[in-house]
Amino acid sequence: MFSFKKPMTWVYMPLFQKIEYYKTVITEDYADYVDKIEAKAIVSRMTDNTVQCAKIIRILNDPNDITEADLNPNHMIKSSHGCGWNINITETTKIDTVKKFLNIWNTHYIGNNEPHYKFIRPRFFIEEKIIDAALGQTANAIVYLIRCIRGKPFVIGVRTQKGQNTYDMDWKPIKPIEDPAIEKPKQLNAMLDAAKQLSAPFEFVRVDFYIGQDDNLYFSEFTFTPSGGNPFYSRKDEHFFGKLWT
Numbered sequence: 249m250f251s252f253k254k255p256m257t258w259v260y261m262p263l264f265q266k267i268e269y270y271k272t273v274i275t276e277d278y279a280d281y282v283d284k285i286e287a288k289a290i291v292s293r294m295t296d297n298t299v300q301c302a303k304i305i306r307i308l309n310d311p312n313d314i315t316e317a318d319l320n321p322n323h324m325i326k327s328s329h330g331c332g333w334n335i336n337i338t339e340t341t342k343i344d345t346v347k348k349f350l351n352i353w354n355t356h357y358i359g360n361n362e363p364h365y366k367f368i369r370p371r372f373f374i375e376e377k378i379i380d381a382a383l384g385q386t387a388n389a390i391v392y393l394i395r396c397i398r399g400k401p402f403v404i405g406v407r408t409q410k411g412q413n414t415y416d417m418d419w420k421p422i423k424p425i426e427d428p429a430i431e432k433p434k435q436l437n438a439m440l441d442a443a444k445q446l447s448a449p450f451e452f453v454r455v456d457f458y459i460g461q462d463d464n465l466y467f468s469e470f471t472f473t474p475s476g477g478n479p480f481y482s483r484k485d486e487h488f489f490g491k492l493w494t
Contacts, residue, residue, distance in 0.1 A: 249398070249449055249450070249451070250277065250278065250449055250450050250451060251451055252270075252273040252451065253273075255269065259491075259494070261490055262479075262483075262486035262487045262489070262490040263481070263486050263487075263489040263490040263493065264475065264477055264478060264479045264480065264481075264486050264490075265477070265490070266452070266490055266493055267452070267473055267474065267475070267476075267477045268476075268477025268478075269477075270451070270452060270472065270473065270477075271361065271362070271363060271364070271472070271473040271476070271477055272363075274363070274364040274472055274473075275364075275367075276367040278364050278367075278472060279364065279367035279368050281453075281470045281472075282364055282365060282367075282368060282469075282470060282472070283328050283329065283368045283371075284326055284327070284328040284329075284373070284469065285304065285307065285328040285371060285373055286328070287467070287469060287470060288301040288302075288304065288467070291446060291467045294445060294446055295442060295445060295446070298442070298465075299442050299446075299457075299465050299466070299467050300460065300464045300465065300466045300467070301466065301467050302375050302376055302377070302378050302458075302466060303375065303376040304373050304374070304375055304376075305320075305323055305373075305374040305375065305376060306318070306373065306374045307371065307372075307373045308350075308371070308372040308373060308374070310354075311347060311350035311351045311353075311354045311372065312347055312350075312351070314343065314346060314347065314350070314374075315343070316343050318374055319337050319341050319343065319346070320337060320374075321337055321338055321339055321341075322337075322376060322377055322385065323337050323374050323375060323376055323377060324336055324337060324374070324375050324376075324377055324387055325337065325346065325350070325372060325373070325374055325375075326372065326373055326374075326375050327353055327357075327370070327371070327372055328368065328370075328371040328372070328373060329356065329357050329365060329368040329369065329370045329371060330353060330357035330365060331357065331362060331365070333349075333353045333357070335349060336387040350372055353370070353372075354370050354372075355370060356368070356369075356370060357370075361473055361475075361476025361477060361478075362472075362473055362476065364472060364473075378458050378460055378466055379460055379461040379462075380458060380459070380460065380461065381433075381459045381460060381461050381463065382459075384461070388408075388409050389458045390406060390407070390408050390430070390458065390459070391406070391407040391456050391457070391458060391468055392404065392405070392406055392433070392439060392456065392457045392458070392459070393405035393406070393407060393412075393454055393455075393456050393471075393474070394439065394440065394443035394447075394454065394455050394456070394457070395452075395453075395454045395474065395489075396443055396444070396447035396450075396452070396453055396454070396455060397451070397452055397492055397493045398447075398448070398450070398451060398452075399444050399445075399447050399448035399450075400444065400447075401417065401440050401443045401444060401447070402417070402489060402492055403415070403416065403417075403422065403489065404416070404417070404419070404436075405454075406427070406430050408427045408429075408430065410426060410427040410429075411426025411427050412426055412427075413425050413426055413427055413430050414481075417440075419432045419436070422481065422485060423481065423482075433459055434463075435459055435463065435465060438465060439457055439459075439465055442455070442457070442465055443455045443457075446467075446470070450472070451493070452472070452493060453470050453471065453472055454470070454471040454472075454474045455467075455470060455471075456468035456469050456470075456471060
């Protein structure tokens with residue numbers, strides 16, 4: 249279990265304040281779980297491959313280690329060391345533009361809300377696009393975001409291009425619905441079981457998943473500081489969730 253010493257005021261803190269404190273005590277030991285390449289191998293081992301990971305086509309040796317032949321619209325280019333540093337390859341993607349962004353991003357990602365990224369060495373990789381169960385191969389797969397405390401899921405987010413829906417464990421909305429097209433997935437129980445397994449080593453983590461066209465679960469990423477320690481829920485819910493994290 250990755251644990252830390254909690255301040256005396258811990259019991260009174262709402263969830264967002266606990267996450268804000270949590271990000272100050274995350275150490276280098278978390279780095280492999282945040283690294284987008286290393287995390288795939290960790291998840292495969294932890295779940296004995298029952299949770300799938302999008303296939304890595306190639307790890308780039310450096311930002312310029314990419315050619316026109318790599319620009320396959322079925323693939324994406326991702327950074328292993330940052331948040332949002334991804335390129336959706338399309339028929340119109342230009343190699344010079346790709347290299348420009350990769351060279352800009354070829355540095356340690358140091359965000360105030362995610363300081364643990366500083367422990368990850370900069371790397372880029374080409375990944376096969378998920379064929380989403382609902383949307384197909386669009387590079388905009390629906391993401392299921394399971395927040396967990398010591399291996400126990402307590403709230404479910406569903407992120408789409410239209411926004412994010414938020415549900416309790418009984419699939420009842422916690423916040424106003426932003427995308428009414430989202431239905432309860434038939435894989436929900438399997439997803440929650442996988443989230444329990446993957447979150448067990450940590451005090452707190454959000455485990456993110458996709459659902460593929462083959463109905464299999466696909467791992468997306470571990471997120472230790474969702475919303476960066478900023479309030480995401482109502483004041484009442486922030487305090488309620490905060491009490492769950494003892």
